Amino acid sequence: DDKSVASLFFNPQIRDREARILNFFLKYLTIPEERKKLKLRDPERYNWHPRQLIAQLASIHVRLFRTNPAMWIEACVADSAYLGGSPSILPECVKVLRSLSLLPEADIAELQVLHERVGEARKVATEEEEEFDDVPGEFEDPLLGTIMKDPVKLPSGSILDRATILTHLLTDQRDPFSRLPMTESDIVAEEELKERIQTWIGEQREAVRQKKMQATAGEDMDVS
Incomplete structure (x- = not known):
């Protein structure tokens, strides 16, 4: 059934990548300025059916969201390119789907809910990251300035978050620093750095929690 098949997409190795790929293609199929780049003079000759493709990609989003809402939201949140560069992908997709009646209204509404929850x-x-103390420079993604979740080393020796470089490689098969050719197989996981980042995040979360508890206690004691 749909759920048993969809559950296969939640393997940690491929889940976030699937979200990036779906959003990558939907960007060029739904964002008005991007859609212009895909116009063909003779679409039938190339078997090009964008409406059908949009419906299929949106359906995958909906089915994965239904299967495991929390994990799929997490995967979409991890897609920094979607959130940072094109946060209107899903709303634009909803507009296209509705205007052309490409999916049942229930599916379209669910896609809108996904966007809102992401x-x-x-x-x-x-907001949580903003409450952290100064982030050590080595913990930050040099391209996005965000805390890395899964740091990896590139052939150039530079370190990026895995999500950042995989998104980059979707459109440019070159090391963003050296500009030399590279593929995903050239990436080397930085496990020791990842462990230090996770430890630091845990410490920061506990510090934030303690501050909030102290602030609440102070308010409770202030009876003047």
């Missing part, structure tokens, strides 16, 4: 989750994550 936005809420990202806002919470961003």
